[in-house]
Amino acid sequence: MMKTVLLVDDSVTMLKSLQTALEISGFKVATATDGEAAMRLLRGGLRPDLVITDINMPHMDGLTFIRHARQTLRFTPILALTTEGQRAKRDEAKQLGATGWILKPALGSDLMKVVNQVLPTLMVA
Numbered sequence: 001m002m003k004t005v006l007l008v009d010d011s012v013t014m015l016k017s018l019q020t021a022l023e024i025s026g027f028k029v030a031t032a033t034d035g036e037a038a039m040r041l042l043r044g045g046l047r048p049d050l051v052i053t054d055i056n057m058p059h060m061d062g063l064t065f066i067r068h069a070r071q072t073l074r075f076t077p078i079l080a081l082t083t084e085g086q087r088a089k090r091d092e093a094k095q096l097g098a099t100g101w102i103l104k105p106a107l108g109s110d111l112m113k114v115v116n117q118v119l120p121t122l123m124v125a
Contacts, residue, residue: 003119004028006048008038008065009081010057014104018052018081021111035060035068042072050119052102052111055082055089063089063096070097077118 005027009015012033019029030046032038034057051069055062066078077099082089090101102114 002026002028003049004030004046005115006030006032006038006041006046006051006053008032008035008051008053008057008062010034010054014054014081018111022115025112025115034058035062035065038065039068042069047073048076050115051076051078052081052115053078055080055093063092066093066096066098079114079118 005022007015007018007022007029008031009018010033015031015033019031022029030041030048032041035053036059038053039060051073053062053065062080062082066080069078078097079100079102080090080093080098081102081104083104093101099118100114102111
């Protein structure tokens with residue numbers, strides 16, 4: 001069964017780049033351009049195996065999204081994707097329920113390395 005990743009980022013270029021890397025690796029990918037759109041997908045019944053979300057987005061930022069998503073996705077890994085390198089932001093994301101942190105720009109191979117660390121059973125040969 002194909003695993004699903006929810007990608008949330010306000011940069012269409014970043015979404016497409018990460019989506020391509022994940023699809024090449026055998027994942028089904030759902031996308032949203034902000035936290036509000038991602039929450040609509042979750043409320044609509046989407047249950048991804050992994051969430052990767054940007055932190056700095058309009059309408060609903062990634063930290064707020066993580067807090068809300070954790071109410072629905074209690075055990076699903078959530079990776080924060082951002083240009084922010086500040087320790088305080090990382091700590092806040094972790095406190096809200098983020099599983100890990102990826103710094104932008106995340107190249108396909110770097111992304112897959114982290115995805116495979118978080119979901120080792122999903123490694124694609």
